[in-house]
Amino acid sequence: MRFSDRMGGVRRSYIREILKVTSRPEVISFAGGLPNPDFFPVAELAQAAAGVFESSGQEALQYSTTEGFLPLREYIAARYKDRHGILADPDEILITTGSQQGLDLVGKVFVNPGEGVVIERPGYIGAIQGFSMFGAKFHAVDLSETGIDTGALDRTLEQTGAKLFYAVPNFQNPSGVSYDDKTRKETAEILSRHACLLIEDNPYGELRFMGQGLPLVRAYMDSPSILLGSCSKIVSPGLRLGWVLAPREVILKMVTAKQASDLHSSTLAQHILHNYLTRFDVDAHIQKIRAAYKLQRDLMVQAIQENFPKTVRFTEPEGGMFLWVTLPEGFSAVRLFDQAIEKNVAFVPGKPFYVDGTDNTFRLNFSNSSPERIREGMARLGRCLTELMD
């Protein structure tokens, strides 16, 4: 088989390989990036589906427009207005097959082979994979507890003239870090000055369970930008529905690219989601998720403090699903993983989130584990760390 050159540059997902090892039932795993299925609105979505089949079954089962179901786009536009004061026209919204497809479409529509894309360090692996397919050359800029290193961002854009900056400013995957307000403002100013296009990915924005909500980076921009959203973390990832908010000229190109990609996203899933959002109280639902995740996050932070050596650092996220651990220089999270899996506890080593192979970090997911498993898992992991660092 003569595969394309682009497939040579794309790594097979390390996380997928890890998830195979960690799926054994005796393993307490914090490796996956899954929302907690106990908080999927199963009964409500069942009613929504029944309603859709009852009222518009033929339409929901037919081909539909590439842009997506108009009432769903109208709902999303109205919600952006309510929550962020963003005045978006439904024609500036494109429904995608999950947020991942938003990344694929950004790659298709913007990235020529060899062109520069600035990403966070560590960075979201789905974006690295998505843009890799189109030959992006990555420039990674360090992320700290307050967000992207704006000095380094400025220098990187100066030196590389990179076309795009991909950012997850709220509760980033993998680090759990959020940009503070000053960093958001500076980021916007730097991007505008360099005419660098912001791709702002906000899948976790609604999952803030403590601290002060902040404006999106785009709110501070003088120039147009692209915002990616998703229903995966607030309703259900199995529907595979996300969206892109972008200027009309970008949406037009993306529609052409999406047509070539999958024609349109599942009509049925779009109708069910719209029915659910308009019939049930999604805000009350999100409130339930927030309360549960806060409890799980607090427990994990407390258990880490009790069990991990003091030289191990970790983030204390105010929302989202992940927490990020940094070992002292010289220690390997991949080695720790091998020891941990022997004790039936798992996480994702940080390596795949870097384009340069850094190995002293790892990601813990707190959204998909019960309090008991979090306590027991952190105790086991603490013992592994003590052994490793002894």
Add this chain to the structure above:
Amino acid sequence: MRFSDRMGGVRRSYIREILKVTSRPEVISFAGGLPNPDFFPVAELAQAAAGVFESSGQEALQYSTTEGFLPLREYIAARYKDRHGILADPDEILITTGSQQGLDLVGKVFVNPGEGVVIERPGYIGAIQGFSMFGAKFHAVDLSETGIDTGALDRTLEQTGAKLFYAVPNFQNPSGVSYDDKTRKETAEILSRHACLLIEDNPYGELRFMGQGLPLVRAYMDSPSILLGSCSKIVSPGLRLGWVLAPREVILKMVTAKQASDLHSSTLAQHILHNYLTRFDVDAHIQKIRAAYKLQRDLMVQAIQENFPKTVRFTEPEGGMFLWVTLPEGFSAVRLFDQAIEKNVAFVPGKPFYVDGTDNTFRLNFSNSSPERIREGMARLGRCLTELMD
């Protein structure tokens, strides 16, 4: 906005533009490529959905594997064995977001910019769009009533060394043509000899309503090939589910590419489809579709014979959804379209199905019109043709 170079080479869909004009309620349109929604199994899919939410709601709403829902892949493998004698392992099947995503993944995994892809002339527009995204250089080989011109295929492969051949051997879109058995055998021999990879797309294969069923081209191949399938024409396109059957090494690459494209296809849609297929009699359902489409096709053929000038040629498909009309040399189907739309009748001019701009052909869809509209529409179109050719 600085878009990627690849977007310059991709035409905005002409068909989409046409469908806007033809969607006015007073227009009798044969332009769309839609299956007849009267034959969607709405009540059965509603029961299937209820069953899924009842028995496995959390699982159906969660992230899942990129390969797709294993029981669905097992069902597809078993059906290939029953109907085609193909021994496929479920690991050789990848569930895609419609067959269109199969084309996108073929492009991602195989096509380097400038590499040759042989297509049928006229060719399926979704494939032209899909492969265009990856810089394919198209070589079009004429299609006649018996299938691809095998002499021309042989010469084209000899001259260009093209890597892929994309074919729709059953009831092709747009022409309605099927390859006869001799052409299938010769095609397989030629492709094997040139080490050209066959991409065999079979969305309409189950919609044969007359004539003798024939083996897939792949059945005659000595070398591996790729088969695309879809539930869009036999169950529902709104589920957006198709699949790829390919050797394991290809599936592995495609899984990596699909992960970067949309992670996986809708878990919910996959569970609903599987529940439907295993609980209800899909073969009886397909039989109903076939009977209805045959009636509509027969009526259209008869109405064409009664209303069109005798110098106008047309295909008489034994299945599928489309019929193809060829005007005598020198007449323009685009001009005919303008006249037809004034008489409130519509079709798709053939131009977008050629990479060279041929303009004396057009496509008629018979699956999505009632007998009354077919009779009235062909009468109107006959008058337009008489005027145009007078």
